[in-house]
Amino acid sequence: MTTRIAAALAAAVFVLAALPSLAQGELVRFTGQLLDLRNGYVYFTSGDAFKVSPSLKIADYDTGKATTLQPRPKIFARAVIDPATKQVVELDLTTRKLATDAAYAVVPNPLSATKPTTEQAPEIAGRLRTGREVAVAFVVKVPPTTPLNATIYISTDASGWNPQAIKTDRVDGETYRAVRRFASGTKFAYRVTRGSWNSVELGPDGLQPPPHQYETTEVDAQSTTVTVSAWSDNRGNVPEAAQPGAVPTPFNPNPFPPGGIFPRPAATPPGGFPTPRQTPFPNNPPH
């Protein structure tokens, strides 16, 4: 009898330990792109599906209030799951792109061992670098103050901080992207510029952040995303107040300040820049 009880207890402990839901807590939130809501289940493009509660609440993702959006393909959603029934009780919808994510309830287990029983794979721990070629995508999210025809570059310390080291291609109104191939183990620091060090990225606090650190790991393809909050040459999205000299008047014959006029010419004019005529006005630059 004692043997049977011990065996049953051991089996119960084994089952409890093996169950992933118990090991990492109950799933309480799941975010992703919707595929369908059908036959009492909500399906995501990631392949995950959850049973829907009969009293499902559909709300706006940002405000939590009622929404006119309907659950349909291409809509992004956050499913709120009741851990007790394991059913989706709330579906928060948005047209904004959301990254696939899952949140689990905290498992209160103060007596469990804290030492991990697993070890990171060598390629994740960063010990193995074979030098294989890896395609790396740099995705840059730019602020709304970015000029219409701006070109975005990535400057690296490996290029001697050349402000135009890696040119990116525009993807949409706020996203630029560049793909380069690096040997695994390649490591460098980088910053985002608009082609010169007068227009370099700023952080959300308006200060210059430290350079981003990058390392190519031992994978097939890699992606790294940078969000630029502001540009160092942006002082309010409007040109400096044009003084009366911005266009020449008889009262101001020297409308060519050293900093140039707004807007700057698109290109060097044909035949080069004109040589200002010598005039008798005293504020002409000395020869």
Add this chain to the structure above:
Amino acid sequence: MTARRRVMPSRPGFARVALACAVMAAAPLAASARPTATVEAPSVVFFSDTLAVVARGGAALVLADGTRAHADAAYVDLKSNRVVLAGHARITRGDAAAGADAVALELEGRDVDLLDAASGVRRTTRALGAAAPAEFDAQRFAFPEVDDRDAFIKSKRAAITPRADVRFTPAAFPTSVGGVPVPSYLYTYSTGAGFASNSLPGATFDQPYGLWGSQTSLTALHARWEDGPGAALALQQQIVSGDEAYVAAAFDLPLRGTSVRSFNAYRRMGARYTLVADGTSTIYQTVTHVGMTAAFGAAGGRVDYARGSGGGSTFDASLRTPDRPLIGGATWRLRGDVGFDAQRGGLISQVPDRAHYSTVWRHGLDLFVASPVVHVPFNATLSATFDAARTWYAFPHHYDTLSGSATLSRPLTRTLTLFAGYQALWSADVYPNAQAVFYPTPLTPLLTPDGTPYLGYSAYTGARTFRTQNADLQYTPEPNTSLRLSVIHTGDFPQFNGYPFDRPAWEVRGEARFRPFRNVGLDVGRAYDFGWGGRRWVPRWTFAITP
């Protein structure tokens, strides 16, 4: 770009360059740090992406403490300062010596590992005392398989200063198109962000050539091509303290233009404040500027003061709110500023008593609203911005601007994307009851600097409009190749259709970016300005080599 007159540099100009070179070379901060290790071999190759130096054909290593070693081949990992000597390796220091099939050591460490294929690993120190058996660590002896044809630099000798730079003597650049072999080349790999600082004026081409360096400083000669003056030589000294502070000072001497002396300094003070200072000096005038930026969470403030040798100065203090949510993902931000403009002898030349207006205070407000990127019909995305600002002056005068922009993008296929943009800016320079004083109607046609009469100016009384419409088609068949066709139309008021008062009314650009060689990318562009400068069209080329 500012018009720069083309005058030959004077003999004193050259003398000043020579003097600056001598002073910079003599300055202790510019002095080169002593290399910790030198590697010599018939073939020394360097890979800039992995910071690996590989020596073959009989490599000799000399360390600063007198340790010498030689082997069939050697590998130095500059990222970790690790050295591996492979094949008939022998290491000596004074009278002590040891031999092995492979030797592993650190440039700045004390352990030396000796690997014998038959007996395993023994560990000793740089003093080469008695060696004790040790555990075999494959990574410590890892020697990468690299193809020398892909090397960035080929050389015969590398002098390494850990965490700072490596000097190759001589240096050839087999994978860089146009890379001319040089007797000596300093490659800096110090990661201090301050090495990104640059106090030189803008240039369409800039090739630095390191002269001396250390972990905290770099003296470099720059071969440049500047828009306007053309070819130029420049000397720049950088002094860096990690990511926290830097100073860069430069002397720029165009071969057919006037010299520019400039400096640029930055200091981060704690998590909230940064201090900047910069200055530029030409034969016309000297302008210096100091500024401080403060961050309070996502809000912030800024104070700037600039002064010129011509007696002018400006001061500006501004505060801005963080980006706050509006509706539907849109955000708004408000910025307020106060400051003054000053000019010795009077700021406003249009009034008879200009001396009373030597300092004019002003204050302003700026509201900026930005939409998120939203999905619109036809599988397109749209984003828009709006800005309104007014500046009030301490006499009857205010300046208003309103601007808006919208960007639409639509992927046509997986590799083809269409972009369209619209930007409009309206400004009004208003002098109540005195508009005609500041913007009088010319009695005779205004002549531009090149002598062309500018008749349209008569209609201009202080209000201006700038409008830009552009459409771009971008084809990206693979990551290293892209083709872009752009059509840009501008509609401004007043519009002169010629430099320097206006922009071309129509511009068409074609741009191709591709990578013909592994380490070299090319950007080739062709653009046409239509109906500008009195000509039917004006073609021009743009060309850039990218790393």
